Amino acid sequence: MEKNVLGTHVIAQIGILVRDIEKTCEAYAEFFGVENPGWSFTAPVEMARTEYRGERSEARAKLAFFKMGSLQLELIEPDEHPSTWREYLDEHGEGPHHIAFRIEGMKDKVMTLELNQMPLLQKGEYTGGRYAYIDTLESLKVIIELLENDKK
Template sequence: MEAIYDHVGIAVRSIDEALPFYLEVLGGVVEDRYTSEAPGVEVHVAVVRTADNLIELLEPTNKNSPIDRFIKQKGKGVHHMAYRVDDLDKAILDAENKGVRFLEDTLRTNARGRRLIYINPISTDGTLIELCTYPDNLKKNFT
Protein backbone atom coordinates (compact mmCIF):
# COMPACT_ATOMS: atom_id res chain seq x y z
CA MET A 1 0.00 0.00 0.00
CA GLU A 2 1.33 3.39 -0.95
CA ALA A 3 -0.14 6.13 1.22
CA ILE A 4 0.36 9.85 0.72
CA TYR A 5 -0.21 12.42 3.46
CA ASP A 6 -3.61 14.05 2.90
CA HIS A 7 -4.70 16.12 5.91
CA VAL A 8 -4.79 16.52 9.66
CA GLY A 9 -8.07 16.63 11.57
CA ILE A 10 -8.14 19.00 14.54
CA ALA A 11 -10.86 18.86 17.21
CA VAL A 12 -12.10 22.30 18.24
CA ARG A 13 -14.96 23.52 20.40
CA SER A 14 -15.84 26.27 17.91
CA ILE A 15 -14.76 26.52 14.29
CA ASP A 16 -15.57 30.22 14.24
CA GLU A 17 -13.26 30.84 17.21
CA ALA A 18 -10.47 28.65 15.81
CA LEU A 19 -10.52 29.93 12.22
CA PRO A 20 -8.76 33.29 12.72
CA PHE A 21 -5.52 31.54 13.67
CA TYR A 22 -5.55 29.33 10.57
CA LEU A 23 -6.57 32.19 8.26
CA GLU A 24 -4.74 35.22 9.67
CA VAL A 25 -1.63 33.66 11.19
CA LEU A 26 -1.04 30.68 8.89
CA GLY A 27 -2.45 32.41 5.80
CA GLY A 28 -4.97 29.68 5.10
CA VAL A 29 -8.07 29.79 2.93
CA VAL A 30 -11.36 28.07 3.71
CA GLU A 31 -11.99 25.64 0.87
CA ASP A 32 -15.18 24.11 2.21
CA ARG A 33 -17.55 24.08 5.16
CA TYR A 34 -20.20 21.47 5.77
CA THR A 35 -22.04 19.55 8.46
CA SER A 36 -22.46 15.80 8.76
CA GLU A 37 -25.23 14.62 11.05
CA ALA A 38 -24.69 10.94 10.15
CA PRO A 39 -24.86 8.74 13.25
CA GLY A 40 -21.38 8.25 14.66
CA VAL A 41 -20.09 11.38 12.94
CA GLU A 42 -22.13 14.44 14.04
CA VAL A 43 -19.62 17.13 13.16
CA HIS A 44 -19.24 20.55 11.56
CA VAL A 45 -16.19 20.64 9.28
CA ALA A 46 -14.14 23.52 7.93
CA VAL A 47 -11.52 22.53 5.37
CA VAL A 48 -8.62 24.98 5.39
CA ARG A 49 -5.75 24.96 2.91
CA THR A 50 -2.47 26.57 3.86
CA ALA A 51 0.41 26.84 1.39
CA ASP A 52 1.10 23.11 1.39
CA ASN A 53 -1.30 21.50 3.88
CA LEU A 54 -4.93 20.62 4.23
CA ILE A 55 -6.48 20.97 7.69
CA GLU A 56 -9.93 19.84 8.80
CA LEU A 57 -11.29 21.73 11.79
CA LEU A 58 -13.81 19.44 13.49
CA GLU A 59 -16.51 20.84 15.79
CA PRO A 60 -19.03 18.51 17.46
CA THR A 61 -22.67 19.15 16.63
CA ASN A 62 -23.99 17.43 19.76
CA LYS A 63 -23.01 15.42 22.84
CA ASN A 64 -23.12 12.12 20.87
CA SER A 65 -20.41 13.25 18.47
CA PRO A 66 -17.12 11.33 18.62
CA ILE A 67 -15.42 14.74 18.48
CA ASP A 68 -17.28 15.81 21.64
CA ARG A 69 -16.13 12.62 23.39
CA PHE A 70 -12.58 13.18 22.14
CA ILE A 71 -12.48 16.74 23.52
CA LYS A 72 -13.86 15.58 26.88
CA GLN A 73 -11.24 12.82 27.14
CA LYS A 74 -8.17 14.46 25.59
CA GLY A 75 -8.97 18.12 25.08
CA LYS A 76 -8.82 20.11 21.89
CA GLY A 77 -6.11 19.36 19.37
CA VAL A 78 -5.00 16.84 16.78
CA HIS A 79 -7.68 14.21 16.36
CA HIS A 80 -6.29 12.24 13.42
CA MET A 81 -3.82 12.12 10.55
CA ALA A 82 -5.15 11.12 7.13
CA TYR A 83 -3.38 9.37 4.29
CA ARG A 84 -4.71 9.10 0.75
CA VAL A 85 -4.58 5.76 -1.09
CA ASP A 86 -5.53 4.95 -4.68
CA ASP A 87 -7.76 1.98 -3.82
CA LEU A 88 -9.24 1.97 -0.32
CA ASP A 89 -10.51 -1.62 -0.45
CA LYS A 90 -7.11 -2.92 -1.55
CA ALA A 91 -5.32 -0.81 1.08
CA ILE A 92 -7.58 -2.22 3.80
CA LEU A 93 -6.95 -5.79 2.65
CA ASP A 94 -3.18 -5.24 2.39
CA ALA A 95 -3.05 -3.70 5.87
CA GLU A 96 -5.22 -6.44 7.39
CA ASN A 97 -2.87 -9.05 5.89
CA LYS A 98 -0.11 -7.32 7.90
CA GLY A 99 -2.11 -7.52 11.11
CA VAL A 100 -3.57 -4.01 11.09
CA ARG A 101 -6.96 -3.68 12.75
CA PHE A 102 -9.60 -1.18 11.64
CA LEU A 103 -12.50 0.53 13.34
CA GLU A 104 -14.88 -1.18 10.93
CA ASP A 105 -17.89 0.93 11.86
CA THR A 106 -16.04 4.01 10.53
CA LEU A 107 -15.97 2.81 6.90
CA ARG A 108 -18.09 5.34 5.03
CA THR A 109 -18.36 7.93 2.30
CA ASN A 110 -18.42 11.43 3.73
CA ALA A 111 -20.69 14.31 2.72
CA ARG A 112 -18.23 15.36 0.00
CA GLY A 113 -17.70 11.93 -1.56
CA ARG A 114 -14.44 10.92 0.15
CA ARG A 115 -14.39 7.24 1.15
CA LEU A 116 -12.61 6.65 4.42
CA ILE A 117 -11.93 4.33 7.31
CA TYR A 118 -10.00 4.75 10.55
CA ILE A 119 -7.29 2.38 11.70
CA ASN A 120 -7.71 1.13 15.25
CA PRO A 121 -5.18 3.04 17.39
CA ILE A 122 -4.13 -0.33 18.85
CA SER A 123 -2.38 -0.96 15.53
CA THR A 124 -0.66 2.45 15.39
CA ASP A 125 0.71 2.77 18.90
CA GLY A 126 -2.08 5.16 19.88
CA THR A 127 -2.53 7.46 16.88
CA LEU A 128 -5.86 7.63 15.07
CA ILE A 129 -5.09 7.34 11.35
CA GLU A 130 -7.58 7.71 8.53
CA LEU A 131 -7.12 6.07 5.13
CA CYS A 132 -9.08 7.80 2.40
CA THR A 133 -9.67 7.98 -1.32
CA TYR A 134 -11.42 10.59 -3.44
CA PRO A 135 -13.78 10.16 -6.37
CA ASP A 136 -12.24 11.17 -9.69
CA ASN A 137 -14.06 14.52 -9.77
CA LEU A 138 -12.44 15.57 -6.46
CA LYS A 139 -8.89 14.20 -6.92
CA LYS A 140 -7.69 17.30 -8.75
CA ASN A 141 -8.45 19.45 -5.68
CA PHE A 142 -6.39 17.35 -3.30
CA THR A 143 -3.28 16.34 -5.21
Template sequence: MDKIENNNLVKIGIVVENIEEAARTYSTLFGTELPEIQIPPEEYTPDPTGATYTWYRGKMIPARTKFANLQMGPVTVELLEPYDEDSPWNEFKQKNGTGVHFITYTVNGFEEHIKFVEGKGMPLVHKGEYGSGRYSYFDSIPQLGVTLGLQELGKKTS
Protein backbone atom coordinates (compact mmCIF):
# COMPACT_ATOMS: atom_id res chain seq x y z
CA MET A 1 0.00 0.00 0.00
CA ASP A 2 1.44 3.36 -0.97
CA LYS A 3 -1.49 5.70 -0.17
CA ILE A 4 -4.93 5.92 1.42
CA GLU A 5 -7.21 4.52 -1.26
CA ASN A 6 -9.89 7.22 -1.10
CA ASN A 7 -9.48 11.00 -1.04
CA ASN A 8 -13.21 11.82 -0.91
CA LEU A 9 -13.99 13.48 2.40
CA VAL A 10 -17.18 11.97 3.87
CA LYS A 11 -17.44 13.37 7.40
CA ILE A 12 -16.34 16.34 9.49
CA GLY A 13 -16.67 16.03 13.27
CA ILE A 14 -17.25 19.21 15.25
CA VAL A 15 -17.11 19.24 19.06
CA VAL A 16 -19.74 21.62 20.46
CA GLU A 17 -20.66 22.89 23.90
CA ASN A 18 -24.44 22.46 23.53
CA ILE A 19 -25.66 20.07 20.85
CA GLU A 20 -29.29 21.22 20.86
CA GLU A 21 -28.23 24.83 20.30
CA ALA A 22 -25.61 23.92 17.66
CA ALA A 23 -28.05 21.68 15.74
CA ARG A 24 -30.68 24.44 15.77
CA THR A 25 -28.16 27.02 14.56
CA TYR A 26 -26.91 24.82 11.68
CA SER A 27 -30.48 23.94 10.66
CA THR A 28 -31.60 27.57 10.68
CA LEU A 29 -28.49 28.83 8.92
CA PHE A 30 -28.65 26.28 6.09
CA GLY A 31 -32.43 25.78 5.97
CA THR A 32 -32.18 22.06 6.69
CA GLU A 33 -34.33 19.77 8.78
CA LEU A 34 -33.37 19.68 12.45
CA PRO A 35 -31.30 16.49 12.87
CA GLU A 36 -32.17 13.83 15.41
CA ILE A 37 -29.94 14.09 18.45
CA GLN A 38 -28.65 10.70 19.56
CA ILE A 39 -28.19 10.38 23.31
CA PRO A 40 -26.40 7.27 24.59
CA PRO A 41 -27.79 5.32 27.54
CA GLU A 42 -26.60 6.42 30.95
CA GLU A 43 -25.37 2.95 31.81
CA TYR A 44 -22.70 1.42 29.60
CA THR A 45 -23.01 -2.33 29.08
CA PRO A 46 -20.08 -3.86 27.18
CA ASP A 47 -21.00 -6.23 24.35
CA PRO A 48 -20.16 -9.68 25.73
CA THR A 49 -19.64 -11.03 22.19
CA GLY A 50 -16.98 -8.44 21.37
CA ALA A 51 -18.72 -7.66 18.07
CA THR A 52 -19.01 -4.02 19.10
CA TYR A 53 -16.38 -2.16 21.09
CA THR A 54 -14.61 1.15 21.56
CA TRP A 55 -10.86 1.14 22.19
CA TYR A 56 -9.19 4.40 23.26
CA ARG A 57 -5.54 4.91 24.18
CA GLY A 58 -5.02 1.27 25.11
CA LYS A 59 -8.24 0.44 26.96
CA MET A 60 -11.87 -0.40 26.28
CA ILE A 61 -14.20 2.48 27.20
CA PRO A 62 -17.87 3.49 26.82
CA ALA A 63 -16.94 6.52 24.62
CA ARG A 64 -20.32 8.12 25.11
CA THR A 65 -21.16 11.38 23.40
CA LYS A 66 -24.33 13.09 22.27
CA PHE A 67 -24.26 13.44 18.48
CA ALA A 68 -26.31 14.64 15.54
CA ASN A 69 -25.60 14.22 11.83
CA LEU A 70 -26.37 16.84 9.21
CA GLN A 71 -26.06 15.77 5.58
CA MET A 72 -24.41 18.69 3.75
CA GLY A 73 -24.14 17.54 0.14
CA PRO A 74 -21.75 14.56 0.00
CA VAL A 75 -20.29 15.36 3.45
CA THR A 76 -21.83 14.54 6.82
CA VAL A 77 -21.28 17.16 9.50
CA GLU A 78 -21.32 15.34 12.82
CA LEU A 79 -21.93 17.53 15.86
CA LEU A 80 -20.59 16.01 19.09
CA GLU A 81 -21.23 17.07 22.67
CA PRO A 82 -18.92 14.90 24.79
CA TYR A 83 -19.61 13.75 28.31
CA ASP A 84 -17.02 14.53 30.98
CA GLU A 85 -15.37 11.09 30.72
CA ASP A 86 -12.55 9.45 28.79
CA SER A 87 -13.11 9.85 25.06
CA PRO A 88 -11.33 11.44 22.12
CA TRP A 89 -14.05 14.10 21.91
CA ASN A 90 -13.74 15.12 25.55
CA GLU A 91 -9.94 15.12 25.28
CA PHE A 92 -10.21 17.47 22.28
CA LYS A 93 -12.66 19.74 24.15
CA GLN A 94 -10.43 19.89 27.24
CA LYS A 95 -7.36 20.81 25.15
CA ASN A 96 -8.92 23.04 22.48
CA GLY A 97 -12.47 23.99 23.40
CA THR A 98 -15.01 23.60 20.63
CA GLY A 99 -14.15 23.23 16.96
CA VAL A 100 -13.33 20.81 14.16
CA HIS A 101 -12.01 17.63 15.72
CA PHE A 102 -11.75 15.19 12.82
CA ILE A 103 -12.13 14.57 9.10
CA THR A 104 -13.02 11.08 7.90
CA TYR A 105 -12.56 9.07 4.73
CA THR A 106 -14.14 5.70 3.86
CA VAL A 107 -11.71 2.90 2.97
CA ASN A 108 -11.68 -0.80 2.24
CA GLY A 109 -9.05 -2.78 4.11
CA PHE A 110 -9.42 -1.25 7.57
CA GLU A 111 -6.47 -2.88 9.35
CA GLU A 112 -4.13 -2.41 6.35
CA HIS A 113 -4.96 1.30 6.32
CA ILE A 114 -4.33 1.57 10.07
CA LYS A 115 -0.86 0.02 9.59
CA PHE A 116 -0.18 2.35 6.64
CA VAL A 117 -1.11 5.54 8.54
CA GLU A 118 0.81 4.45 11.64
CA GLY A 119 3.79 3.82 9.36
CA LYS A 120 3.58 7.48 8.36
CA GLY A 121 4.14 8.53 12.00
CA MET A 122 0.49 9.02 13.03
CA PRO A 123 -0.32 6.55 15.82
CA LEU A 124 -3.77 5.05 16.24
CA VAL A 125 -5.49 6.48 19.34
CA HIS A 126 -9.09 5.31 18.99
CA LYS A 127 -11.03 2.69 17.08
CA GLY A 128 -14.44 1.16 17.32
CA GLU A 129 -16.69 -1.45 15.79
CA TYR A 130 -20.44 -0.87 15.71
CA GLY A 131 -21.83 -3.86 13.81
CA SER A 132 -22.30 -2.29 10.37
CA GLY A 133 -18.86 -0.71 10.23
CA ARG A 134 -15.75 0.37 12.03
CA TYR A 135 -13.87 3.64 12.51
CA SER A 136 -10.50 4.87 13.68
CA TYR A 137 -8.81 8.13 14.71
CA PHE A 138 -5.11 8.90 14.52
CA ASP A 139 -2.84 11.35 16.36
CA SER A 140 -2.32 13.40 13.19
CA ILE A 141 -2.72 16.98 14.42
CA PRO A 142 1.05 17.70 14.24
CA GLN A 143 1.15 16.59 10.59
CA LEU A 144 -2.35 17.52 9.32
CA GLY A 145 -3.70 20.10 11.75
CA VAL A 146 -6.71 17.83 12.42
CA THR A 147 -7.42 14.30 13.62
CA LEU A 148 -7.56 11.89 10.67
CA GLY A 149 -10.44 9.44 10.73
CA LEU A 150 -10.86 6.33 8.59
CA GLN A 151 -14.00 4.25 8.43
CA GLU A 152 -14.91 1.00 6.73
CA LEU A 153 -18.56 0.17 6.13
CA GLY A 154 -20.15 -3.26 6.10
CA LYS A 155 -19.88 -6.35 8.24
CA LYS A 156 -16.40 -7.27 9.36
CA THR A 157 -14.91 -9.89 7.06
CA SER A 158 -11.91 -10.98 9.09
Protein backbone atom coordinates (compact mmCIF):
# COMPACT_ATOMS: atom_id res chain seq x y z
CA MET A 1 0.00 0.00 0.00
CA GLU A 2 1.23 3.49 -0.77
CA LYS A 3 2.17 5.62 2.20
CA ASN A 4 -0.41 8.05 3.61
CA VAL A 5 -3.24 6.95 1.35
CA LEU A 6 -5.61 9.34 3.18
CA GLY A 7 -3.48 12.38 2.40
CA THR A 8 -3.51 13.40 6.08
CA HIS A 9 -2.54 12.09 9.49
CA VAL A 10 -4.56 14.63 11.50
CA ILE A 11 -7.42 13.05 13.44
CA ALA A 12 -10.53 15.21 13.14
CA GLN A 13 -12.93 13.22 15.29
CA ILE A 14 -13.36 10.33 17.70
CA GLY A 15 -16.74 8.57 17.64
CA ILE A 16 -18.15 6.89 20.74
CA LEU A 17 -21.21 4.62 20.77
CA VAL A 18 -23.70 5.08 23.59
CA ARG A 19 -27.06 3.62 24.58
CA ASP A 20 -28.44 6.84 26.15
CA ILE A 21 -27.23 9.99 24.44
CA GLU A 22 -29.01 12.40 26.78
CA LYS A 23 -27.42 10.88 29.88
CA THR A 24 -23.99 10.60 28.25
CA CYS A 25 -24.10 14.20 26.95
CA GLU A 26 -24.81 15.41 30.47
CA ALA A 27 -21.94 13.32 31.85
CA TYR A 28 -19.44 14.71 29.28
CA ALA A 29 -20.64 18.30 29.74
CA GLU A 30 -20.33 18.03 33.52
CA PHE A 31 -16.98 16.22 33.43
CA PHE A 32 -15.35 18.79 31.12
CA GLY A 33 -17.27 21.82 32.40
CA VAL A 34 -18.59 22.65 28.94
CA GLU A 35 -22.01 23.37 27.52
CA ASN A 36 -24.13 20.37 26.59
CA PRO A 37 -24.40 20.58 22.78
CA GLY A 38 -27.66 18.63 22.62
CA TRP A 39 -28.22 16.07 19.92
CA SER A 40 -29.80 15.74 16.50
CA PHE A 41 -30.98 12.89 14.28
CA THR A 42 -29.15 11.87 11.15
CA ALA A 43 -31.11 12.50 7.97
CA PRO A 44 -33.58 9.90 6.68
CA VAL A 45 -32.34 7.41 4.08
CA GLU A 46 -33.91 9.40 1.22
CA MET A 47 -31.59 12.30 2.02
CA ALA A 48 -28.62 10.50 3.55
CA ARG A 49 -28.58 7.69 0.97
CA THR A 50 -27.30 5.40 3.71
CA GLU A 51 -25.80 2.08 2.65
CA TYR A 52 -24.57 -0.58 5.03
CA ARG A 53 -22.52 -3.50 3.70
CA GLY A 54 -23.59 -2.60 0.16
CA GLU A 55 -27.34 -2.47 0.89
CA ARG A 56 -29.63 0.51 1.40
CA SER A 57 -30.36 0.90 5.12
CA GLU A 58 -32.92 2.95 7.01
CA ALA A 59 -30.26 3.34 9.72
CA ARG A 60 -30.39 6.55 11.68
CA ALA A 61 -28.72 7.71 14.85
CA LYS A 62 -28.84 10.47 17.42
CA LEU A 63 -25.58 12.43 17.26
CA ALA A 64 -23.98 14.92 19.63
CA PHE A 65 -20.79 16.82 18.89
CA PHE A 66 -18.41 18.23 21.49
CA LYS A 67 -15.66 20.60 20.30
CA MET A 68 -12.54 19.52 22.16
CA GLY A 69 -9.86 21.88 20.90
CA SER A 70 -8.73 20.73 17.46
CA LEU A 71 -10.66 17.47 17.85
CA GLN A 72 -14.37 16.75 17.73
CA LEU A 73 -15.89 14.16 20.04
CA GLU A 74 -18.99 12.53 18.52
CA LEU A 75 -21.50 10.59 20.62
CA ILE A 76 -23.66 8.17 18.63
CA GLU A 77 -26.86 6.44 19.75
CA PRO A 78 -27.98 4.22 16.84
CA ASP A 79 -31.53 3.19 16.07
CA GLU A 80 -32.51 -0.46 15.56
CA HIS A 81 -31.85 -0.64 11.79
CA PRO A 82 -28.74 -2.37 10.36
CA SER A 83 -25.67 -0.14 10.53
CA THR A 84 -22.04 -0.25 11.58
CA TRP A 85 -23.14 1.61 14.73
CA ARG A 86 -25.83 -0.94 15.68
CA GLU A 87 -23.63 -3.94 14.87
CA TYR A 88 -20.66 -2.63 16.83
CA LEU A 89 -22.77 -1.58 19.84
CA ASP A 90 -24.50 -4.98 19.94
CA GLU A 91 -21.21 -6.89 19.66
CA HIS A 92 -18.86 -4.73 21.76
CA GLY A 93 -21.04 -2.49 23.91
CA GLU A 94 -20.59 1.19 24.55
CA GLY A 95 -17.28 2.87 23.83
CA PRO A 96 -15.00 3.98 21.00
CA HIS A 97 -16.22 3.18 17.48
CA HIS A 98 -14.05 5.12 15.07
CA ILE A 99 -11.47 7.78 14.41
CA ALA A 100 -12.22 10.16 11.55
CA PHE A 101 -10.13 12.06 9.04
CA ARG A 102 -11.15 14.87 6.69
CA ILE A 103 -10.16 13.89 3.18
CA GLU A 104 -10.59 14.86 -0.47
CA GLY A 105 -11.39 12.39 -3.23
CA MET A 106 -13.74 10.01 -1.41
CA LYS A 107 -14.30 7.57 -4.29
CA ASP A 108 -10.57 7.17 -4.99
CA LYS A 109 -9.71 6.76 -1.30
CA VAL A 110 -12.42 4.13 -0.75
CA MET A 111 -11.35 2.22 -3.87
CA THR A 112 -7.68 2.25 -2.83
CA LEU A 113 -8.53 1.04 0.69
CA GLU A 114 -10.78 -1.72 -0.65
CA LEU A 115 -8.00 -2.89 -2.98
CA ASN A 116 -5.87 -3.23 0.16
CA GLN A 117 -8.37 -5.45 2.02
CA MET A 118 -9.96 -2.57 3.93
CA PRO A 119 -13.60 -2.78 2.82
CA LEU A 120 -16.29 -0.13 2.96
CA LEU A 121 -18.72 -0.83 5.82
CA GLN A 122 -21.15 2.05 5.56
CA LYS A 123 -21.52 5.27 3.65
CA GLY A 124 -23.92 8.16 3.54
CA GLU A 125 -24.34 11.85 3.03
CA TYR A 126 -24.90 14.80 5.33
CA THR A 127 -25.63 18.44 4.57
CA GLY A 128 -22.48 19.67 2.88
CA GLY A 129 -20.67 16.38 2.44
CA ARG A 130 -20.37 12.63 2.79
CA TYR A 131 -18.91 9.98 5.05
CA ALA A 132 -17.59 6.44 4.74
CA TYR A 133 -16.70 3.93 7.43
CA ILE A 134 -13.84 1.62 6.47
CA ASP A 135 -13.17 -1.75 8.12
CA THR A 136 -9.58 -1.37 9.29
CA LEU A 137 -10.11 -3.43 12.45
CA GLU A 138 -7.73 -6.22 11.49
CA SER A 139 -4.75 -4.04 10.69
CA LEU A 140 -5.38 -0.82 12.67
CA LYS A 141 -7.64 -2.20 15.45
CA VAL A 142 -10.23 0.56 14.91
CA ILE A 143 -12.74 1.61 12.25
CA ILE A 144 -11.65 4.60 10.17
CA GLU A 145 -14.20 7.18 9.07
CA LEU A 146 -13.56 9.35 6.02
CA LEU A 147 -15.25 12.76 5.99
CA GLU A 148 -15.39 14.76 2.77
CA ASN A 149 -16.97 18.18 2.76
CA ASP A 150 -18.19 19.81 -0.44
CA LYS A 151 -15.98 22.55 -1.80
CA LYS A 152 -17.38 26.03 -1.20
